[in-house]
Amino acid sequence: MEVFELEGTRYTPKVVFDVKNKVFEISGDSRPEDTHTFYQVLIDWLSKLDSASVQGDIKFKFAFDYLNSSSSKFIFKLIKCLKDLQSSGINFSIDWFYDEPDIDMKELGEEYTELAGMKINMISVEV
Amino acid sequence: MEEFDNQSLFNLHRSIIKEHMEFLYKGNITVDVVNILLEIVKNKFSEFKIDYSLQKRIYNIAVECLENVSDHGVFGSDIDSIFLIGKVDGVFFIGTGNIINKNVTNSLESSLNKINGLDRDGLKSIYKETMTEQLESNSNDVGLGLIDIALKANNKIDYQINSVNDDQDFFSFQVKINL
Numbered sequence: 001m002e003v004f005e006l007e008g009t010r011y012t013p014k015v016v017f018d019v020k021n022k023v024f025e026i027s028g029d030s031r032p033e034d035t036h037t038f039y040q041v042l043i044d045w046l047s048k049l050d051s052a053s054v055q056g057d058i059k060f061k062f063a064f065d066y067l068n069s070s071s072s073k074f075i076f077k078l079i080k081c082l083k084d085l086q087s088s089g090i091n092f093s094i095d096w097f098y099d100e101p102d103i104d105m106k107e108l109g110e111e112y113t114e115l116a117g118m119k120i121n122m123i124s125v126e127v
Numbered sequence: 128m129e130e131f132d133n134q135s136l137f138n139l140h141r142s143i144i145k146e147h148m149e150f151l152y153k154g155n156i157t158v159d160v161v162n163i164l165l166e167i168v169k170n171k172f173s174e175f176k177i178d179y180s181l182q183k184r185i186y187n188i189a190v191e192c193l194e195n196v197s198d199h200g201v202f203g204s205d206i207d208s209i210f211l212i213g214k215v216d217g218v219f220f221i222g223t224g225n226i227i228n229k230n231v232t233n234s235l236e237s238s239l240n241k242i243n244g245l246d247r248d249g250l251k252s253i254y255k256e257t258m259t260e261q262l263e264s265n266s267n268d269v270g271l272g273l274i275d276i277a278l279k280a281n282n283k284i285d286y287q288i289n290s291v292n293d294d295q296d297f298f299s300f301q302v303k304i305n306l
Contacts (some may be wrong), residue, residue: 072271
């Protein structure tokens with residue numbers, strides 16, 4: 001339960017969920033062939049976290065280069081899962097990284113903020 | 128049938144240039160082919176000499192267009208699909224053509240007409256609605272990708288449907304990418 005890791009590929013993002021070192025990150029390109037299954041595995045793993053094992057302030061970092069519309073749907077589901085975990089006492093804060101010229105990626109992060117009703121820190125990265 | 132000689136090849140090349148095609152593919156568009164075509168699209172960017180932001184938008188739209196064909200087109204049809212990227216007066220366009228079953232034609236047309244009737248704010252709002260609805264119903268219908276294309280292209284979607292037989296239509300789809 002301590003660590004969940006996936007290497008990134010050309011079509012799927014790199015994933016690191018490391019409870020001990022408090023690193024939670026999804027980054028890279030996301031257009032998996034089966035988006036539902038890919039993200040459901042992540043959501044199921046995260047759903048099992050509890051406030052006894054995950055203490056202190058945790059930053060959850062999203063840093064996508066590219067994601068397709070199908071991924072955007074399941075990332076929203078994952079963010080809702082993080083909101084539930086917040087309610088259960090895990091102190092997640094969410095950082096949404098986007099390349100500075102990539103307005104679409106920025107707007108998507110803003111839409112999640114509105115849709116999920118939770119604070120997401122927007123962080124622009126110079127290209 | 129007329130022989131395809133070198134004059135035909137020359138004429139074909141001329142007409143591809145005349146129609147402002149930068150890249151053209153004809154064949155089955157499977158998941159594996161999508162991956163290959165997207166690599167080619169990425170490689171073309173250095174040739175196009177366009178900025179990072181436009182590269183990302185073209186790539187995004189190409190992904191959604193190709194995934195629409197590979198996910199929703201009729202696989203194994205006798206009639207091949209096509210994918211193209213072109214540029215007229217500095218404006219890029221992306222097009223696809225593929226076979227669809229007639230039983231999806233009406234719903235596809237109604238989705239496209241609805242999307243074309245919306246302004247940017249309307250599209251953003253329907254994107255959020257569709258995302259939420261599809262998560263709740265666990266569906267993977269075509270809507271979200273089409274809305275995404277219209278948003279990223281910042282333009283209307285141009286489409287045409289031609290009947291090819293009693294059960295199938297050829298669906299031509301094109302979008303210009305406004306700066």
